[in-house]
Amino acid sequence: MSRLGSDNQAQGSSGEEAWIEVIQKMDLVYADLVHYQVELEEKNSALEEAQRFIESVQASMTDVLIVCDIQGRIQQANTALERITGRTARALLNHSFKELFAESSQVLVDGFADKIRSETVYDCEVNLISADGTPTPLAMNCSSRYDHEGRLVGMVLIGRPVGELRRAYEKLHATHKELKQAQEQLVHSEKMASLGRLVAGVAHELNNPISFVFGNMHALKRYGERITRYLDAIHAGVDGEALAAQRRELKIDHILSDIGSLIDGTLEGAERVSNIVQDLRRFSGNQQEDIKPFRLAPVVITAVDWVVKAARRKPEVRLEIPDELRAVGTKGLVHQILVNLVQNAIDVMEPMDDPRLVIRGWQDRDDVHIEVRDFGPGIPPADLMRVFDPFFTTKDVGKGTGLGLYISYGLANDQGGSLVASNHADGGAVFTLILRSV
Ligand SMILES: Nc1ncnc2c1ncn2[C@@H]1O[C@H](COP(=O)(O)OP(=O)(O)O)[C@@H](O)[C@H]1O
Numbered sequence: 001m002s003r004l005g006s007d008n009q010a011q012g013s014s015g016e017e018a019w020i021e022v023i024q025k026m027d028l029v030y031a032d033l034v035h036y037q038v039e040l041e042e043k044n045s046a047l048e049e050a051q052r053f054i055e056s057v058q059a060s061m062t063d064v065l066i067v068c069d070i071q072g073r074i075q076q077a078n079t080a081l082e083r084i085t086g087r088t089a090r091a092l093l094n095h096s097f098k099e100l101f102a103e104s105s106q107v108l109v110d111g112f113a114d115k116i117r118s119e120t121v122y123d124c125e126v127n128l129i130s131a132d133g134t135p136t137p138l139a140m141n142c143s144s145r146y147d148h149e150g151r152l153v154g155m156v157l158i159g160r161p162v163g164e165l166r167r168a169y170e171k172l173h174a175t176h177k178e179l180k181q182a183q184e185q186l187v188h189s190e191k192m193a194s195l196g197r198l199v200a201g202v203a204h205e206l207n208n209p210i211s212f213v214f215g216n217m218h219a220l221k222r223y224g225e226r227i228t229r230y231l232d233a234i235h236a237g238v239d240g241e242a243l244a245a246q247r248r249e250l251k252i253d254h255i256l257s258d259i260g261s262l263i264d265g266t267l268e269g270a271e272r273v274s275n276i277v278q279d280l281r282r283f284s285g286n287q288q289e290d291i292k293p294f295r296l297a298p299v300v301i302t303a304v305d306w307v308v309k310a311a312r313r314k315p316e317v318r319l320e321i322p323d324e325l326r327a328v329g330t331k332g333l334v335h336q337i338l339v340n341l342v343q344n345a346i347d348v349m350e351p352m353d354d355p356r357l358v359i360r361g362w363q364d365r366d367d368v369h370i371e372v373r374d375f376g377p378g379i380p381p382a383d384l385m386r387v388f389d390p391f392f393t394t395k396d397v398g399k400g401t402g403l404g405l406y407i408s409y410g411l412a413n414d415q416g417g418s419l420v421a422s423n424h425a426d427g428g429a430v431f432t433l434i435l436r437s438v
């Protein structure tokens with residue numbers, strides 16, 4: 001009994017152990033299961049997160065995205081494509097991507113599948129059919145897509161809508177062109193206007209030498225006639241007292257002493273005319289001049305002279321430009337700037353009884369300053385910044401274009417200098433042209 005009992009006991013305890021073992025195993029398996037389940041859920045949520053991330057990126061793309069398989073069937077499309085075509089990505093699934101494009105683009109689109117085997121298609125212009133049936137031009141890039149084993153499985157198309165941008169750009173371009181033309185015309189007409197004003201001064205300037213060249217030529221003609229008469233008398237055999245009388249009567253000795261200076265004077269006049277013509281050529285600015293060192297005094301003097309000569313009421317001018325003062329720039333442009341400044345000063349002093357102008361030049365370290373000061377009313381402080389704006393003028397219609405200072409400012413900059421407006425403490429405006437020194 002006791003054996004049996006002990007046997008039973010032994011049997012009973014081993015059965016129990018087996019059960020315990022099974023239960024423990026089951027516990028382990030269960031724990032594993034729970035572990036896998038947690039892992040799976042974690043992976044799942046990471047996957048969902050990645051999926052959402054990709055979706056949000058695709059949805060925010062302004063470029064169109066189409067992913068196709070090797071047969072050209074759409075596998076994925078983004079929101080930009082849905083918006084343009086008016087078809088949902090789900091509805092497009094498994095349709096041929098070629099359906100999306102207009103007839104005119106079919107040949108190009110047909111070639112994509114072949115082309116991408118050897119190269120990527122860049123910026124190929126194709127027309128997508130929009131929801132309303134009109135074509136939407138896209139700059140399309142197309143490249144091949146490979147799976148993780150490197151097999152070609154399809155292609156990816158990315159297209160940027162260019163129509164809107166291009167239309168806006170073309171419009172901008174056209175407007176810009178028109179504006180540029182208008183500006184060139186205005187600059188040209190201002191130049192013509194100041195040329196016109198200068199012509200009066202130049203005419204005056206030319207008149208002087210030309211009139212004394214004329215006078216001299218007339219005198220020379222008379223002299224020539226008398227000398228001919230005298231020579232005729234010699235050839236006719238007149239001599240002695242009769243010839244001497246003729247010589248006195250024809251004033252041959254006076255002619256001989258005068259003729260040299262007459263010719264010199266005529267030459268000088270001709271030279272003066274030629275110099276004026278050269279100055280004029282420079283002003284017309286047809287030939288490009290280099291930026292180089294030059295003496296300021298002669299340029300300033302000619303510019304001031306020309307304007308002052310043409311002025312109805314001539315101001316008293318004080319010029320203080322040291323003879324040796326030199327600057328780096330373009331003579332013609334400096335001339336043009338000074339003409340504009342002096343003209344403005346004369347305009348503003350027109351109602352005054354005693355118009356005065358002081359033009360000074362000096363060197364300040366690496367700069368050369370040329371200051372044009374008038375004794376007019378000056379510039380209202382609020383206008384000091386505006387006088388250089390194009391079309392800013394306080395003159396009557398037809399009198400001012402408002403471009404003189406604008407152009408002068410640009411010309412100063414063109415030669416590495418600057419132009420500054422200010423008022424003098426004792427009244428009147430001061431314009432300072434600053435150039436680089438030699
Ligand atoms: N010396 C000056 N004194 C006072 N105002 C001036 C002077 N120079 C220019 N201005 C002002 O600047 C404006 C613009 O000058 P500018 O560009 O030469 O054009 P415009 O002479 O055709 O008016 C003038 O209308 C005038 O109001």
Ligand SMILES: [Mg+2]
Nearest residue numbers: 340344404405
């Ligand atoms: Mg002016």
